[in-house]
Amino acid sequence: MIECKLKKELSAAEGKMILDVDFRLNDEDFVVLYGKSGAGKTSILRMLSGLLDPQDGYIKQDSNFWFDAARNINLSTQKREIGIVFQDYALFPNMNVEENIYFALRQKKDRTTAEDLIELMELENLRKQEIQQLSGGQQQRVALARALVRKPKLLLLDEPLSALDHSMRTKLQEYVLKLHKTYKLTTILISHDPAEIIKMADKVLVLENGKITKTRTPISIFSESKLSGKFQFTGEVLAKIDEEVVSILHVLIGNNVIKSVSAKDEIAHIKKGDKVLVASKAFNPIVTKIK
Numbered sequence: 001m002i003e004c005k006l007k008k009e010l011s012a013a014e015g016k017m018i019l020d021v022d023f024r025l026n027d028e029d030f031v032v033l034y035g036k037s038g039a040g041k042t043s044i045l046r047m048l049s050g051l052l053d054p055q056d057g058y059i060k061q062d063s064n065f066w067f068d069a070a071r072n073i074n075l076s077t078q079k080r081e082i083g084i085v086f087q088d089y090a091l092f093p094n095m096n097v098e099e100n101i102y103f104a105l106r107q108k109k110d111r112t113t114a115e116d117l118i119e120l121m122e123l124e125n126l127r128k129q130e131i132q133q134l135s136g137g138q139q140q141r142v143a144l145a146r147a148l149v150r151k152p153k154l155l156l157l158d159e160p161l162s163a164l165d166h167s168m169r170t171k172l173q174e175y176v177l178k179l180h181k182t183y184k185l186t187t188i189l190i191s192h193d194p195a196e197i198i199k200m201a202d203k204v205l206v207l208e209n210g211k212i213t214k215t216r217t218p219i220s221i222f223s224e225s226k227l228s229g230k231f232q233f234t235g236e237v238l239a240k241i242d243e244e245v246v247s248i249l250h251v252l253i254g255n256n257v258i259k260s261v262s263a264k265d266e267i268a269h270i271k272k273g274d275k276v277l278v279a280s281k282a283f284n285p286i287v288t289k290i291k
């Protein structure tokens with residue numbers, strides 16, 4: 001379990017901002033930090049990893065303190081059991097794939113984990129490749145393998161997939177989930193992409209101006225009503241088509257068929273032939289002249 005209470009004054013564009021957060025993560029949680037640019041998401045990851053010192057608070061992993069302002073405890077990044085991957089791959093350009101992964105192991109000589117990661121991340125054929133010759137997605141696979149080679153408990157991901165195109169991003173999401181499960185990690189991901197968040201996370205911490213304002217499941221965050229559901233129609237389900245993480249309902253309303261996208265588990269109980277109520281959420285009505 002990771003427990004932390006972090007406080008620090010940051011200099012935001014509009015002036016000073018107090019980052020003041022208090023949260024706890026259970027083992028094997030997959031948590032997303034979600035919020036506007038400048039809300040403090042990266043600062044939280046930097047504090048957890050020992051790259052930025054909080055002014056007050058503590059960070060505790062099980063019974064080990066990584067940081068405790070009151071007792072002057074502040075472990076170096078290397079001594080915290082973390083792996084980090086940033087958006088810019090931060091690999092060593094003068095080393096090949098294998099050397100990048102093995103570099104972190106100089107002290108430990110744990111070849112088994114390194115070899116397991118090379119297999120899991122499907123890097124076998126790229127072992128001797130220079131970093132510059134790799135695609136963005138391949139570089140992030142190397143970065144993920146390198147982050148985990150010392151078997152950390154906590155994986156910190158600062159928008160690692162945001163520079164990748166859609167199909168590469170979808171593939172990398174699978175790799176991240178595979179790593180999360182295989183190594184029983186606690187993972188914190190910064191992401192702005194609702195589809196990615198719904199697919200990956202168990203829990204979302206919403207950050208606004210340095211404070212956590214909501215801790216919820218992804219579905220409840222992204223299906224929150226933005227306006228009252230004034231527009232409501234009843235209809236019959238003609239078809240339900242299951243996609244990767246969502247289901248699409250085809251509903252007959254009057255003489256029209258409308259398609260509605262929902263998270264799979266949210267409408268798991270709905271089947272073809274059911275009568276349903278369709279109500280608008282963030283409704284943006286379109287008006288078309290008919291007469």
Ligand SMILES: Nc1ncnc2c1ncn2[C@@H]1O[C@H](COP(=O)(O)OP(=O)(O)OP(=O)(O)O)[C@@H](O)[C@H]1O
Nearest residue numbers: 009010011012013036037038039040041042043044
């Ligand atoms: N070491 C620091 N000292 C003081 N202020 C800082 C420091 N690092 C970052 N800040 C400021 O803190 C604010 C929050 O930055 P942070 O990078 O944590 O936000 P973010 O939510 O990750 O944003 P983005 O989504 O754009 O990456 C910013 O206004 C930034 O300028």
